[in-house]
Amino acid sequence: MSALPYDHHRLCELAGELIVNVRELSARGWTPATSSNFSHRLDARHAAITVSGRDKGRLRESDIMVVDLDGAAVGSEHRPSAETLLHTQLYRRFGDIGCILHTHSHNQTVASRLYAGAGHVRLEGYELLKAFTGNTTHEAAIDVPVLPNSQDMTTLAAQVDALLDRQTLWGYLIDGHGLYAWGRDTAEARRHLEAFEFLLGCELELRRLTGR
Numbered sequence: 001m002s003a004l005p006y007d008h009h010r011l012c013e014l015a016g017e018l019i020v021n022v023r024e025l026s027a028r029g030w031t032p033a034t035s036s037n038f039s040h041r042l043d044a045r046h047a048a049i050t051v052s053g054r055d056k057g058r059l060r061e062s063d064i065m066v067v068d069l070d071g072a073a074v075g076s077e078h079r080p081s082a083e084t085l086l087h088t089q090l091y092r093r094f095g096d097i098g099c100i101l102h103t104h105s106h107n108q109t110v111a112s113r114l115y116a117g118a119g120h121v122r123l124e125g126y127e128l129l130k131a132f133t134g135n136t137t138h139e140a141a142i143d144v145p146v147l148p149n150s151q152d153m154t155t156l157a158a159q160v161d162a163l164l165d166r167q168t169l170w171g172y173l174i175d176g177h178g179l180y181a182w183g184r185d186t187a188e189a190r191r192h193l194e195a196f197e198f199l200l201g202c203e204l205e206l207r208r209l210t211g212r
């Protein structure tokens, strides 16, 4: 009998799924220099999350650990992601969120700098807006919030909570930092992440081409 307070078999399954996805995202250049972190809900009280500082392009099973929803390591001596609180706050707040993907792509980082003053990036009129769960038409607009960066995760988490009090979100940018995106499972979180990345790329390209 296992003394672990979670299902180890389920952890192995989820770790395998995360590793495949993270390596693919990393191969696109979205996780430079060990940046980025990734997690999946394990059960009502635990999440699987990347160990801090690991090379996400070479992620393997030993680079994924378990935390409780207070962010404390469970059954591991490793240090969980420095940004664990930004994951656990979402799992605590929304029982149906299953996966959170945080990346530092070039587009995400540049867009976060350009739109920090405005406080959001407006994505409007794109067919790909339908990739976000709940959107059924291109005749929609999504404001992707841009939060000021901080090394203090409680400050960042409080900003995220204040946003979530006001609006439904599938992701946000942090200035000079990157993007957080999530979904009810890995496939949905990845679809949202890819849609944000693509649409931010379009906005940046339009700005280059039109100078607007």
Ligand SMILES: CSC[C@@H](O)[C@@H](O)C(=O)COP(=O)(O)O
Residues within 6 Å of the ligand: 033, 034, 035, 036, 037, 050, 051, 052, 053, 054, 080, 081, 082, 083, 102
């Ligand atoms: C390597 S700089 C990026 C980090 O400061 C951080 O933003 C990040 O995304 C990765 O931190 P980590 O602790 O590995 O999860």
Ligand SMILES: [Zn+2]
Residues within 6 Å of the ligand: 035, 036, 037, 083, 102, 104, 177, 178
């Ligand atoms: Zn980061």
